[in-house]
Amino acid sequence: MGKASRLKRERSGNVVTETHEPEVPQNWPYGHVGVQLTDDDEDECIEVTIHGVKHYLHSTTARELSNMLVEKIDEWNGIATRVGYPGV
Numbered sequence: 001m002g003k004a005s006r007l008k009r010e011r012s013g014n015v016v017t018e019t020h021e022p023e024v025p026q027n028w029p030y031g032h033v034g035v036q037l038t039d040d041d042e043d044e045c046i047e048v049t050i051h052g053v054k055h056y057l058h059s060t061t062a063r064e065l066s067n068m069l070v071e072k073i074d075e076w077n078g079i080a081t082r083v084g085y086p087g088v
Contacts, residue, residue, distance in 0.1 A: 019051040 026032065034049040044056040048065075057065070079085075 016053045019053060022051075 021032070032051060034047075036047050038045055038047050038056060042056060044058050046057045046059060046062040048055045048057060048062065
């Protein structure tokens with residue numbers, strides 16, 4: 001999808017601003033998340049799809065997202081371990 005298509009969709013007011021995990025997993029993990037490199041016609045180089053919503057990111061933004069996710073996952077795992085949450 002080119003930049004013009006994204007801008008057109010944004011103008012239409014159909015922008016998804018919030019998603020949640022589905023109650024029943026859908027083709028785990030591929031139905032929930034995906035990451036791939038973009039085609040040459042995109043300004044950004046990484047495509048992240050979360051619950052069917054595509055996000056186009058520069059590599060520096062994707063790296064910072066990764067760093068922030070790892071930090072919060074580690075924080076959550078520490079809390080979960082302290083309270084005896086199963087599966088951590």
